[in-house]
Amino acid sequence: MTKIAIFASGSGSNFEAIINYFKNTTIEFTCISDNPNAYVLERAKKLNINSFIIPFEKTYDFLKENKFDLVVLAGYMRILPERVLKLSTFINVHPSLLPEFKGKNAIKRAFESKVKETGVTIHYVSKDVDSGEIIEQKKINISHSMTLEEIEKIIHKTEHSLLPQTIEKLIKKYNVLLVGSGAREHAIATKLLESKKLNKLYLYGANDGFKNLGEVLNAKNYRELAKTAKQKNIDIMISGPEFPLAEGIVDIFEQEGIKCIGANKYWSQLESSKSFAKEFMTRNNIPCAKYKVITKEEEINIFPSVIKADGLAAGKGTVIVYTKEEAQKTIKEFLDGKFNEASKKIVIEEFLEGEEISLICLWDGKTLLPFECARDYKKLYNSPNAPNTGGMGSICPVKVDSEELNNYIKLLQTALIHENADFTGIIYSGLINTKEGLKVLEYNMRFGDPETQAIMMNLESDLLELFINTIEKRLDKTNIKQKKEGAICVVLASKGYPENPLKGFPISITSNIKAKIFYAGVKQENNTLLTNSGRVLSVAAQGKNAREKAYKAIENINYEGKIFRKDIGE
Ligand code: AMP
Ligand code: GLY
Secondary structure: OOEEEEEOOOOOHHHHHHHHHOOOOOOEEEEEEOOOOOHHHHHHHHOOOEEEEOOHHHHHHHHHHOOOOEEEEOOOOOOOOHHHHOOOOEEEEEOOOOOOOOOOOHHHHHHHOOOOEEEEEEEEOOOOOOOOOEEEEEEEEOOOOOOHHHHHHHHHHHHHHHHHHHHHHHHOOEEEEEEOOOHHHHHHHHHHHOOOOEEEEEEEOOOOOOHHHOEEOOOOOHHHHHHHHHHOOOOEEEEOOHHHHHOOHHHHHHHOOOEEEOOOHHHHHHHHOHHHHHHHHHHOOOOEOOEEEEOOOOOOOOOOEEEEEOOOOOOOOEEEEOOHHHHHHHHHHHHOOOOHHHHOOEEEEEOOOOEEEEEEEEEOOOOEEEOOOEEEOOEOOOOOOOOEOOOOEEEEOOOOOHHHHHHHHHHHHHHHHHOOOOOOEEEEEEEEEEOOEEEEEEEEOOOOOOHHHHHHHOEOOOHHHHHHHHHOOOHHHOOOOEOOOOEEEEEEEEOOOOOOOOOOOEOEEOOOOOOEEEEOOEEEEOOEEEEOOOEEEEEEEEOOOHHHHHHHHHHOEEOOOEEOOOOOOO
């Protein structure tokens, strides 16, 4: 049950407004006053709410003994010291548009200054008067004919609606549905479960290694899934992988009135069609490799060149060619339908050289908010000739020139605003740091795998709170906090990957390990987890000795055919 304390020193009209607003809920309210003669105590009695007279000096002991999820200051005339503020979340209502008119008699001072607008601010309480982070603000226009009393009346009325609404938002807990089966989703699920905003986690498609983290939903298709989600009062759906986005899962969920973290079908084309992405970049002067689009066989004369299937090909649709023969063979295979419709259109690209950087951002329709940059180790082993994989490991953060990075983020943000990218979700920029500066290799409209496993380990912020701020379009007021030391993820795969991996061998973990395991290609049979596809699991660790912790853990995770790169994070 949610417990809220309301502190007041005077009449307590805000107190009464809050109690009335939450009349038919199970929230337990307590009224606290430092003033034995405060009228609020009488109101509390009439409204049947427990009340206490707590002298200022006893506040710490009282709050230490009685834990509250939220403390609301509603006309409390004291400045609370930091050690008290540490005991709960404190909010305050102030009758001005902070930072204007801090302190006492704010309405009168605003009136005497003849401002054209004033308002009400709800903010977190910090040790300095009326200075904590602003949560909500409502403006009120003042015409020159208005009297002080009239303005006071409007302000109080505004407080009486804004304060309870803000409280409702702050204490709301969310039901979240996570779609996807891999280690990336296991990492996201783990992070969501740490959130104080989570009511319940639901999973769709989870593998046997993490399906126990939430209630598993089954459905024949996304429409049925959305209907079930609606019945279960799911507030937010997030898709881990790209295929559901390209199939329009977000559009379907939005029709049911469920908020989503993910691109709608139209904008998912930034990932699902390379030519769509290229045209977007060209229109908006975003630096990328020179290219052309072909739909029938054509000769290539510059080497190396890059040949890409236009559509989704599970990370296998890009081939770097070094000779005419290779180029011809690849183009023919693609056009003949190696990836079905996805390769009937081909993008031929200039080959770029440089370090690759994965930049994952939240997007709310007007602000791009970046997570720290990460690196994906794409090759099966450390050699230019090694085959590309879905990713063999990752680290974060990686160093990038911050000015260049910020310029890129601004450029992309401007392009998205200009083209009215009307969704709330994720934009992953696959960047390459060339001699001419940062260029874009590709866009993904989801978290990267395996970058996310490292990013989640190093994320200090509450992930669900970030998602909520995204769907509420508040990213301009949001910070992402990351831990200091960084994190690493090493992928354990099976011999034969990526072409023809071994499968079906029991996984044993021989002793306590100091790293996290995020499962990907596993299957449970008779209480034993078996390897079930190429990439079996991710081992992730954070902190000063992250690398050591991860590799030490790997020594204690065994199955037949275990392979991994030994140079991640070196
Ligand atoms: P993509 O299929 O676009 O995600 O590309 C997969 C990988 O192929 C990238 O991460 C790069 O390593 C490589 N790649 C893609 N495009 C280029 C390019 N124009 N020049 C060099 N390497 C590329
Ligand atoms: N790590 C690259 C991707 O998720 O596509």
